[in-house]
Amino acid sequence: MTPQTKIKGSEAIVRALQEEGCDVIFGYPGGVVIPFYDALYHSDLKHVLVRHEQGAAHAAEGYARATGRVGVCVATSGPGATNLVTGIADAYLDSIPIVAITGQVKSDLIGTDAFQEADTTGITLPIVKHSYLVQNASDLAQIIHEAFHIAGTGRPGPVLIDIPVTCALAEFVYKTASAVDLPGYKPTMRGHSKQIKVAARAIHESPRPVLYVGGGVISSGATQEVFDLATSLNIPVTTTLMAMGAFPGTHPLSLGMLGMHGTAYANWAVHECDLLIAVGARFDDRVTGKLSTFAPQATVLHIDIDPAEIGKNVEPRIPIVGDAKMVLHEILTEVATMAAAPERTAEWLERVDDWRGQHPLHYEEDDGELPPQYVVEQIYAVTGGDAIITTDVGQNQMWAAQYFKYTQPRQFISSGGLGTMGFGLPAAIGAQIGRPDKQVIDIGGDGSFQMTMQELGTAVAYNVPIVVALLNNRFLGMVRQWQELFWEGHYSHTDIAVQPDFAKIADAYGALGVTVTAKDEVADALRTAIKDPRPAVIDFRVRREENVYPMVPAGTSITEMIGGQAGRRKKP
Amino acid sequence: MKHTLSVLVENKPGVLTRVAGLFARRGFNIDSLVVGRSEDPRLSRMTITIDGAEHPIDQVTKQLHKLINVVKIRELDAESMVARELALIRVSAEGAKRTEALQIAEIFKAKVVDVDRRTMTLEITAAPDRLAAFESLLQPLGVNEVVRTGLVAIGRGRS
Ligand SMILES: Cc1ncc(C[n+]2csc(CCOP(=O)(O)OP(=O)(O)O)c2C)c(N)n1
Numbered sequence: 001m002t003p004q005t006k007i008k009g010s011e012a013i014v015r016a017l018q019e020e021g022c023d024v025i026f027g028y029p030g031g032v033v034i035p036f037y038d039a040l041y042h043s044d045l046k047h048v049l050v051r052h053e054q055g056a057a058h059a060a061e062g063y064a065r066a067t068g069r070v071g072v073c074v075a076t077s078g079p080g081a082t083n084l085v086t087g088i089a090d091a092y093l094d095s096i097p098i099v100a101i102t103g104q105v106k107s108d109l110i111g112t113d114a115f116q117e118a119d120t121t122g123i124t125l126p127i128v129k130h131s132y133l134v135q136n137a138s139d140l141a142q143i144i145h146e147a148f149h150i151a152g153t154g155r156p157g158p159v160l161i162d163i164p165v166t167c168a169l170a171e172f173v174y175k176t177a178s179a180v181d182l183p184g185y186k187p188t189m190r191g192h193s194k195q196i197k198v199a200a201r202a203i204h205e206s207p208r209p210v211l212y213v214g215g216g217v218i219s220s221g222a223t224q225e226v227f228d229l230a231t232s233l234n235i236p237v238t239t240t241l242m243a244m245g246a247f248p249g250t251h252p253l254s255l256g257m258l259g260m261h262g263t264a265y266a267n268w269a270v271h272e273c274d275l276l277i278a279v280g281a282r283f284d285d286r287v288t289g290k291l292s293t294f295a296p297q298a299t300v301l302h303i304d305i306d307p308a309e310i311g312k313n314v315e316p317r318i319p320i321v322g323d324a325k326m327v328l329h330e331i332l333t334e335v336a337t338m339a340a341a342p343e344r345t346a347e348w349l350e351r352v353d354d355w356r357g358q359h360p361l362h363y364e365e366d367d368g369e370l371p372p373q374y375v376v377e378q379i380y381a382v383t384g385g386d387a388i389i390t391t392d393v394g395q396n397q398m399w400a401a402q403y404f405k406y407t408q409p410r411q412f413i414s415s416g417g418l419g420t421m422g423f424g425l426p427a428a429i430g431a432q433i434g435r436p437d438k439q440v441i442d443i444g445g446d447g448s449f450q451m452t453m454q455e456l457g458t459a460v461a462y463n464v465p466i467v468v469a470l471l472n473n474r475f476l477g478m479v480r481q482w483q484e485l486f487w488e489g490h491y492s493h494t495d496i497a498v499q500p501d502f503a504k505i506a507d508a509y510g511a512l513g514v515t516v517t518a519k520d521e522v523a524d525a526l527r528t529a530i531k532d533p534r535p536a537v538i539d540f541r542v543r544r545e546e547n548v549y550p551m552v553p554a555g556t557s558i559t560e561m562i563g564g565q566a567g568r569r570k571k572p
Numbered sequence: 573m574k575h576t577l578s579v580l581v582e583n584k585p586g587v588l589t590r591v592a593g594l595f596a597r598r599g600f601n602i603d604s605l606v607v608g609r610s611e612d613p614r615l616s617r618m619t620i621t622i623d624g625a626e627h628p629i630d631q632v633t634k635q636l637h638k639l640i641n642v643v644k645i646r647e648l649d650a651e652s653m654v655a656r657e658l659a660l661i662r663v664s665a666e667g668a669k670r671t672e673a674l675q676i677a678e679i680f681k682a683k684v685v686d687v688d689r690r691t692m693t694l695e696i697t698a699a700p701d702r703l704a705a706f707e708s709l710l711q712p713l714g715v716n717e718v719v720r721t722g723l724v725a726i727g728r729g730r731s
Contacts, residue, residue: 121586126597130640133585150640184582184643308634 009137010035010168013101014043016144019176022072024048024063024433025101026056028083030076031116032103032165048433048462051454053080055426057087058452060098062430064091065413066388066440068221070152071098071430077105078116081162082123086420088158089127093417094242095219097156099147100124104133107166120162129157137170145177154187155306156219187305191322191330199301199318200334204341206275206299208348209235212258212287215242215416216280216304216324218409223247225328226279233335234345236352238266240281241397242416245406250385255352256361259287260552261398264359267550267558269352270295278302280324283313284417285554293557303327359550361402369543372396372471375522376403379441379469382526387439388413388431392424392448394478396471398548400443422451428466429459439467439530446472447496456509459535467529468537470502473544481547485562506537515539574603575624576653576725579636580644583609583616587641591618594639600632604722615643619724648725655725658697660685661707664714665692673713680706691716 007015013036017025024046029037040047050056053075060071075084081102091098105114121133130150132143140163147159203209217226223246230237230253237247238255247254255266270276276298281287288294291313302309302316303324310319320327363373376399379387385405390413391397397414406412413431415423428442449470459466471477474497483491506513512532516525516539529536549563581587588607595602603621610617622632633645648655665673670692677684677694680702686693696706700723707718 122589125589125593131586135585182640185640306638308631308638311628312631 004173006171007174008035008039008168009140009163009170009172010039011042012137012140012172012174013144013163013168014039014045015174016141016177017072018043018045019141020070020144020148022070025072025074026050026059026063026430027074028053028056028076028080030080030103032105033074033076033080033168035165035168036074036103048429048458050426051457052452053083054086054422055429055452055455055458057084057098057100058090058420058423058426059430059433059458060100061087061091061096062390062413062427063434064096064098064430065427066410066431067434068219068410069434070148071096072101073098074101075103076116077103077120078118081118081120085124085127086418088124088160090415090418090420090423091158092127092129094415095156095215096158097151098158099144099151100158100160102160102162103168104162104164107135107164110164121160124160127158128160131160131162133162134164134167137167138172138175140167141175141177146180146182149180150182150185154185155216187323188307188321189305189323189326191303191320191327193330195318195320196327196330197334199320200331200338202275202299202301202318203229203233203235203277203331204335204338207344208273209233209275209277209345210255210269210273211235211237211247212240212270212276212278212281213237213243213246214240214279214281217243217246218280220280220305220324221409222279222325222328223409225325225332228332229328229335232332232342234342234349235277236269236349238262238270240284240287240416241401241414243281244401244412245408245410248407249405250407255356257401259558260289260554261402261548261550262558263356263361263402264550264561265352265355267552267561268355270298271559272351273298276300278304278316279328280304282309288313289552289558289560290556293559363546367543370517370519370522370540372473372540372542372546373399373403374519375469375471375540375542376400376443378522378526379443380404382523382530383439383441387411387441388435390414390424390428390431390440390442392442392444393419393421394445394448394476395473395481395546395548396443396445396448396477398478399471402548421445421448424448425452425468426455426458428468429455429464432464432466433462442466442468444468444470445477446470446474446499446502447476449502450499453505456506456511456535456537460510463533464535465533466535467526468535469526470537470539471542472502472539473542473546474499475544477546478548480545484545484547485551486553502537502539506535510534512536513539515541517541573624575622575629576648576655576723577618577620577622577633577636578646578648578725578727579618579620579642580610581616581618582641582643583614584641587616590639590641591620591636594635598631598635606722606724619722621723646727648727652728653725654728655699655723656697657700657703657723658695658721659703659707660693660695660719661710661715662686662691662693662717663710664690664716666690669713673710676706676709682706
């Protein structure tokens with residue numbers, strides 16, 4: 001190809017994506033993206049055809065969450081684009097780097113209510129980190145380059161590129177994008193050096209510190225630094241749902257998750273600590289409970305790359321804007337110059353361990369029914385803890401967080417901020433495609449699964465050997481739990497016992513389907529499903545009215561836990 | 573208390589929607605928002621006035637900063653800025669009222685930009701408090717229509 005050879009806009013998109021190192025995209029065709037699909041036809045860029053565009057967005061997220069690279073999804077204009085919206089919002093709230101490409105009607109038809117026209121940039125405006133409506137085809141390469149840069153740097157997030165079909169059809173001489181020049185976008189990476197000294201001193205001197213670690217630690221790749229800080233100074237670590245695996249759950253300093261369904265000992269430790277070291281976390285209401293009683297004795301040290309998070313919910317005494325990895329690294333360097341005093345927190349750790357001993361996570365094992373928590377424990381046992389877990393939303397998600405000990409970042413993949421039912425299966429597909437070396441298991445709910453289960457077709461078509469472990473309680477379990485505890489047991493529209501046989505559904509798709517009703521079948525079923533080269537669905541018929549404990553009722557202090565004491569709380 | 577922000581934004585399509593959308597989504601109320609070209613053809617400058625008692629101004633500026641097309645934000649306070657607003661005001665000006673309107677206009681250095689038999693349209697450029705005084709003096713004559721540009725503000729020179 002001579003330098004003057006013209007190519008179509010659609011080919012330029014493919015080429016620009018490949019220049020970004022993109023190796024797979026998840027998408028669904030339609031009228032205005034046919035030119036793009038034609039360009040794909042002639043290229044070696046891998047495309048995964050999903051069964052619903054929401055699945056494409058979640059798969060792109062699953063890929064991004066599992067690999068740390070930017071995930072890409074594609075949809076046509078109008079309904080294709082609106083079907084992506086849930087996934088884009090999900091990526092926005094969890095700060096996940098994805099680039100969503102949507103087709104748009106011809107430039108001169110925009111604004112005329114043309115067939116399949118929707119104002120995609122308008123609809124997605126509040127849920128994107130940035131977006132583009134392409135006007136000149138020759139800008140495509142530069143825009144795609146910028147989009148990847150914006151999605152993947154700073155506080156990551158979704159970027160949308162809306163491309164009128166006119167641009168996809170236009171012919172022009174392709175020019176590789178030049179370096180990004182965005183005068184309004186320069187994330188602060190290095191922390192303020194004076195603040196770092198202040199922070200180091202506070203950490204070094206604190207007798208009762210707690211590290212409160214959020215998803216930012218995973219996106220910044222700061223898990224080693226968290227580990228070094230915690231272990232060199234003997235600081236207990238609690239993680240948010242988004243940060244499961246950012247600190248090994250098997251480590252004696254690990255307190256597990258905090259917040260609404262956190263461990264009693266994590267919540268007590270936060271309540272009693274004198275220094276709360278928040279890293280890449282945003283003091284979400286599911287974590288803090290009632291704000292005015294959150295960590296009442298603590299000096300708050302808040303490290304975050306997004307200045308808008310600092311002081312948004314909690315005003316920190318020591319704010320540091322910067323990249324978690326860089327800031328922690330500098331704090332560690334600073335701490336290393338101070339006299340070592342690892343025994344300083346010894347008494348504190350003893351107290352924390354007392355709480356842990358008195359209020360462990362627990363559930364009732366012996367009434368003959370299959371406890372969902374047991375299934376999660378068995379998934380942990382059978383995989384030796386070496387698997388990537390995705391989840392749906394609800395009780396299944398909380399048990400997956402509580403009863404599997406995550407030791408690696410990007411090992412736990414869940415819709416935290418938006419809480420999107422139906423996330424688990426498509427996210428698992430994206431994660432598995434991104435990490436073919438790992439076993440991916442979706443711990444799902446029967447309600448959630450029915451929102452996106454058509455993606456079994458995708459898994460079968462591309463031989464994606466995921467395992468779907470359904471904790472099937474035939475209820476919209478988490479809502480039912482709230483109804484039981486706070487709405488006098490009025491199970492209004494949460495009983496979904498009328499449902500298909502999921503094993504047969506799997507079978508009909510050409511996947512492996514298994515139904516499990518007894519404890520002693522759990523491990524074998526898991527082994528069979530993992531060994532089978534096909535995607536698999538295991539329908540675990542679990543105890544129907546099991547609750548997630550401990551539970552902090554919404555809006556109360558995180559020490560006001562229901563079921564935090566030993567012994568399963570009996571139903572009222 | 574009112575806050576005045578001078579916001580330099582890239583001259584890109586949709587940037588006004590992004591700023592306005594952000595204010596709407598975060599529940600910040602805009603008093604006025606004025607936008608126009610700046611000294612650099614690639615950049616526009618917005619003057620945004622908001623009620624800071626209702627919203628932590630800090631959150632507003634931090635959230636604005638997150639918009640990729642926002643290049644620079646400067647918060648201006650009364651001492652450090654020159655602020656003006658232009659208004660076109662049509663008043664009743666029949667008979668004796670006409671002289672009175674002209675006198676008020678003269679005191680405030682307002683211009684007469686249109687007259688007909690019953691009304692007179694005055695143009696004034698002034699700081700907000702002067703504008704308010706002007707308007708209230710005209711009130712008794714009968715104000716038929718008021719059109720205001722919203723506040724534009726510039727930081728004072730630093731010598
Ligand atoms: C798309 C969507 N709709 C509604 C909800 C509200 N919601 C939260 S949890 C839940 C029940 C989920 O049921 P299921 O998937 O069976 O999981 P379980 O809680 O039983 O484990 C519902 C309806 C939601 N989070 N997402």
